[in-house]
Amino acid sequence: MEYLSAHVLTCLVPAFFIAGAIAALLQREAVLKYFGKDAPKWLCYSVASTSGTILAVCSCTILPIFAGIHRRGAGIGPATAFLFAGPAINLLAVVLTARVLGLELGAARIIAAVSISVLIGLIMAAIFDRGSEDEEAASCPSPSASSEFGSERPGYIPPIFVGLLVAILLAATSGLALGPKAAIVSILVLASAWLLNARFTDLEKASFFGETWWLAKRIFPLLLVGTFITGVIGYFLPVELIRIFFGASDFAACFAASLMGALLYMPTLLEVPIVGTMFGYTSGAMAPGPALSLLLAGPSMSLPNMIVIWRIIGSKRASVYISLVILLSTLMGMIYGMAAA
Amino acid sequence: MMKIEVLGTGCAKCKSLAKNVEKAVAEAGVEAEIVKVESLQEIMNRGVMMTPALFIDGEAVAVGRAPSVAEIKGMLKR
Numbered sequence: 424m425e426y427l428s429a430h431v432l433t434c435l436v437p438a439f440f441i442a443g444a445i446a447a448l449l450q451r452e453a454v455l456k457y458f459g460k461d462a463p464k465w466l467c468y469s470v471a472s473t474s475g476t477i478l479a480v481c482s483c484t485i486l487p488i489f490a491g492i493h494r495r496g497a498g499i500g501p502a503t504a505f506l507f508a509g510p511a512i513n514l515l516a517v518v519l520t521a522r523v524l525g526l527e528l529g530a531a532r533i534i535a536a537v538s539i540s541v542l543i544g545l546i547m548a549a550i551f552d553r554g555s556e557d558e559e560a561a562s563c564p565s566p567s568a569s570s571e572f573g574s575e576r577p578g579y580i581p582p583i584f585v586g587l588l589v590a591i592l593l594a595a596t597s598g599l600a601l602g603p604k605a606a607i608v609s610i611l612v613l614a615s616a617w618l619l620n621a622r623f624t625d626l627e628k629a630s631f632f633g634e635t636w637w638l639a640k641r642i643f644p645l646l647l648v649g650t651f652i653t654g655v656i657g658y659f660l661p662v663e664l665i666r667i668f669f670g671a672s673d674f675a676a677c678f679a680a681s682l683m684g685a686l687l688y689m690p691t692l693l694e695v696p697i698v699g700t701m702f703g704y705t706s707g708a709m710a711p712g713p714a715l716s717l718l719l720a721g722p723s724m725s726l727p728n729m730i731v732i733w734r735i736i737g738s739k740r741a742s743v744y745i746s747l748v749i750l751l752s753t754l755m756g757m758i759y760g761m762a763a764a
Numbered sequence: 765m766m767k768i769e770v771l772g773t774g775c776a777k778c779k780s781l782a783k784n785v786e787k788a789v790a791e792a793g794v795e796a797e798i799v800k801v802e803s804l805q806e807i808m809n810r811g812v813m814m815t816p817a818l819f820i821d822g823e824a825v826a827v828g829r830a831p832s833v834a835e836i837k838g839m840l841k842r
Contacts, residue, residue: 451814455814494808
């Protein structure tokens, strides 16, 4: 139950606000233009492997974007890069991982996810891309956006607002003493409240709070119940058994962890307590290597999602993609295990 | 009669958009046909990459977000 202690809440509450602001206030469609046919390749891959942070606030948005990049835009390489990295570097997940499982594993998760996704994309493109997608590249229809977003406001204001919220999160979770911390946090909160009030329309404010509340309402109960259940299962899982399977960062352990992560469906964020309590990473039963492998393969893939991918890109490409995910997640886990030891 | 289309693969956001649309139509008292477009293929054919999306009379009015009931009512009046 220590997962739900106050210090976890202090990190999740600002994170929900950030996710809400990203969903409601940023013009995310702008990112999509980097997935077009004409975008330079290096740019395409960099955006594909990192944009999940802002595009994947809701996991259900991943598959349409994936299908879109694949069929109408940059092709199979960037599409699979996005498909893998999207859920893995989702903002809430990264914040929770860093907070609960430690900064080190959180950082390892981001770095490994981004590098694997680029690797997967390049390999997929090398094997399958013949360069001649016959579909016409239709652009994403943009609704008359200028009417809903305050058009007289300079474009940098919304990113600054999101930046302020990120600063709140960092300050609130920093190791500062309580006094200065409270002072800094309240100054930042006041500043962002002022900016919100001065520079955003009522409609935007309503949609920002609505989005934040919607996310919190959907994710908190799931996280509470999920944490409880994984805690109970973890209590009954014999520690010796976990040690036998996941106790070392060798190939067998990392492979088992990444295979398990790929098959099981894990609701958003639950991979964190699954690794932390159920398999006892926090108590030392599970080694760092398999823990990272599970975190990498887990959220990006599950049986139901494999079936959809299968239908979109066909069996040959899908099986290569799936094997790449499992293999590279295993490999990253082993590397991290060695580095951590 | 207006034709309103809600595009989305059945995720929670898409369902909440569909509910908002029904409510907005009822409150605004306009006559409209509400269609749910759930096939990924069809969504792709529209060039929509971010769901949920809302189309009124074949024109995209919201992509990648679920507008509130009040906002949809405003869109209906145009």
